[in-house]
Amino acid sequence: MSDQTLGGEPREPERAERRYSLEEAxxxxxxxxxxxxxxxxxxxxxxRSSAVIKQHVASDGGGFARPEYWDALETLRxxxxxxxxxxxxxxxxxxxxxxxxxxREGRRILLCWRLGEDHVAHWxxxxxxxxxxxxx
Numbered sequence: 001m002s003d004q005t006l007g008g009e010p011r012e013p014e015r016a017e018r019r020y021s022l023e024e025a026x027x028x029x030x031x032x033x034x035x036x037x038x039x040x041x042x043x044x045x046x047x048r049s050s051a052v053i054k055q056h057v058a059s060d061g062g063g064f065a066r067p068e069y070w071d072a073l074e075t076l077r078x079x080x081x082x083x084x085x086x087x088x089x090x091x092x093x094x095x096x097x098x099x100x101x102x103x104r105e106g107r108r109i110l111l112c113w114r115l116g117e118d119h120v121a122h123w124x125x126x127x128x129x130x131x132x133x134x135x136x
Contacts (some may be wrong), residue, residue, distance in 0.1 A: 089132070121136055
C-alpha cells in the first residue's frame with residue numbers, strides 16, 4: 001500500500017521519533033520548565049473554573065465559563081502539543097514528570113526528569129516507568 005489511506009486520501013508519512021542526547025535534553029530544560037509551569041497553572045484554572053460552573057449548574061441549571069477558562073484550555077493545548085511535536089513525553093503534568101527518548105548501548109531508553117530537579121540525571125527502560133529510574 002502506498003502513502004494513502006484506504007479512502008485514497010494522502011496521509012503524512014510516519015516520522016522517526018527524535019532521540020535526545022543528554023546534552024540536548026539538558027539544553028531544553030529552561031523552556032520545558034516554563035511550559036510545565038504554564039501547564040500546571042492552566043490545569044489549576046481549568047479545575048477552578050469547572051468547579052464554579054458545576055456549582056452554578058447545581059444551583060440554577062445554568063453556568064458559563066469565564067474567559068480565563070478558555071485561555072487556560074488554549075494554553076494547555078498549545079504547550080502539550082509543543083512537547084508532543086518535539087517527542088518530549090509528558091508523564092505527569094501535576095509533578096512535571098517528563099521523559100526524553102534516547103539511546104543507550106544500542107537500545108531505546110528514556111531520560112527521565114521532573115520539575116524541580118536541576119539536571120537530567122536519571123533514565124529508565126521504556127516499560128519500567130518512574131519506579132525503574134536509575135542514575136545516569
